[in-house]
Amino acid sequence: MTKDNQSFETKLIHAGEPKPRIAGAINVPIFQSSTYEYAGEGSYHDVRYLRLSNTPNHLALHKKLAALEGAEAALVTSSGMSAITTALLTFLKAGDHLLAHNTLYGGTANFVNNELPRYGIERDLIDATNPSDWESKLKPNTKVIYVETITNPIMDVPELGKIVEFAKTHELISMIDNTFASPVLYCPVVQGFDLSLHSCTKYINGHSDIVAGAVIGSADYLGQVTKKLNHLGGSLDSNACFLLHRGVKTLALRMNKQCENAMLIAPFLENHPQLKKVNYPGLESNSSFERAKEHLCGFGAMLSFEIDGDVDQADQFINHLQYAIKAPSLGGVETLVTRPVTTSHALMDKAEREVAGISDTLIRYSVGIEAADDLIADLQQALEHIG
Numbered sequence: 505m506t507k508d509n510q511s512f513e514t515k516l517i518h519a520g521e522p523k524p525r526i527a528g529a530i531n532v533p534i535f536q537s538s539t540y541e542y543a544g545e546g547s548y549h550d551v552r553y554l555r556l557s558n559t560p561n562h563l564a565l566h567k568k569l570a571a572l573e574g575a576e577a578a579l580v581t582s583s584g585m586s587a588i589t590t591a592l593l594t595f596l597k598a599g600d601h602l603l604a605h606n607t608l609y610g611g612t613a614n615f616v617n618n619e620l621p622r623y624g625i626e627r628d629l630i631d632a633t634n635p636s637d638w639e640s641k642l643k644p645n646t647k648v649i650y651v652e653t654i655t656n657p658i659m660d661v662p663e664l665g666k667i668v669e670f671a672k673t674h675e676l677i678s679m680i681d682n683t684f685a686s687p688v689l690y691c692p693v694v695q696g697f698d699l700s701l702h703s704c705t706k707y708i709n710g711h712s713d714i715v716a717g718a719v720i721g722s723a724d725y726l727g728q729v730t731k732k733l734n735h736l737g738g739s740l741d742s743n744a745c746f747l748l749h750r751g752v753k754t755l756a757l758r759m760n761k762q763c764e765n766a767m768l769i770a771p772f773l774e775n776h777p778q779l780k781k782v783n784y785p786g787l788e789s790n791s792s793f794e795r796a797k798e799h800l801c802g803f804g805a806m807l808s809f810e811i812d813g814d815v816d817q818a819d820q821f822i823n824h825l826q827y828a829i830k831a832p833s834l835g836g837v838e839t840l841v842t843r844p845v846t847t848s849h850a851l852m853d854k855a856e857r858e859v860a861g862i863s864d865t866l867i868r869y870s871v872g873i874e875a876a877d878d879l880i881a882d883l884q885q886a887l888e889h890i891g
């Protein structure tokens with residue numbers, strides 16, 4: 505059996521593991537050493553040093569993550585934002601133009617809108633579901649197109665195939681934040697994207713106990729991103745590498761269960777008389793349903809919905825949930841709930857939020873691995889409490 509026909513679940517456990525095993529250990533031990541004896545390395549980037557992301561903990565993770573998305577290479581970083589900012593700064597320079605998704609993760613939006621212009625990099629925001637919008641915004645100096653697989657908190661899915669085609673036609677570097685899908689649902693590089701980016705803080709690690717990121721793509725591009733990270737300094741600490749390595753092994757089990765739970769919870773919410781709107785691409789009524797079915801191997805485990813009521817009632821509902829923990833972030837084994845206006849989208853002004861469909865009463869729900877029946881009963885009892 506060659507490596508290429510290993511199934512995803514087998515790669516999670518076996519891909520990238522050092523052979524022979526280090527001192528026979530089943531797990532890659534934590535290499536708690538910042539520097540290593542000089543062994544004749546020919547260049548700065550080859551010197552063995554923790555910031556240069558080349559300890560055995562890093563190398564094993566790089567091989568595993570690359571294998572999971574069917575790519576040549578990967579690099580772990582100190583956070584999702586570090587992966588995103590380092591990738592953008594590797595391929596954009598003063599005078600370049602970026603086409604960026606108009607519903608980006610808050611930290612990315614802030615970087616694209618407020619930081620990149622300070623370095624002389626222009627950007628236009630695009631509706632990633634509408635090809636004529638990005639065609640009309642293309643410029644001679646456009647260098648990169650950047651989108652997200654599933655958007656936060658409305659869970660729209662872009663015209664992924666058309667974005668890849670457009671990038672190839674116009675020789676743009678295509679980047680996608682694949683955090684919400686994870687490689688269980690989508691492998692961007694196999695589908696033609698140049699770089700796949702992750703906040704591993706979310707599904708890939710899955711246990712809400714570290715912050716980490718990853719960049720995945722060709723060996724050539726990853727070589728360039730790694731050199732940039734070596735200078736910018738956002739490398740992942742060895743202890744966090746160890747936890748990420750442990751966490752990722754159960755990715756398929758967790759993600760499949762979370763998607764299954766979400767597929768049971770979404771129709772319950774959609775049919776509930778106290779809810780106005782449910783955003784989940786697995787519902788046939790959802791505007792992204794056909795695109796999600798075409799491109800993804802599942803519909804994800806993130807939902808959002810609006811209570812038929814005011815902000816106080818939305819907060820009452822959240823406060824009455826027994827299992828869902830009121831907290832930002834997502835993708836862990838535990839169900840988390842938040843009102844995006846108070847957390848992830850607090851920096852956006854109200855007019856912008858309304859255009860993006862983010863009302864004050866919108867509630868975002870990250871489905872965990874608890875029993876679906878318990879989560880549904882919990883939602884039901886919390887709705888009964890709304891006065």
Ligand SMILES: *Cc1c(COP(=O)(O)O)cnc(C)c1O
Binds near residue numbers: 681
């Ligand atoms: C959380 C998140 C990020 C940022 O990741 P950090 O690990 O918190 O730096 C980027 N993109 C998406 C889609 C996210 O959900």
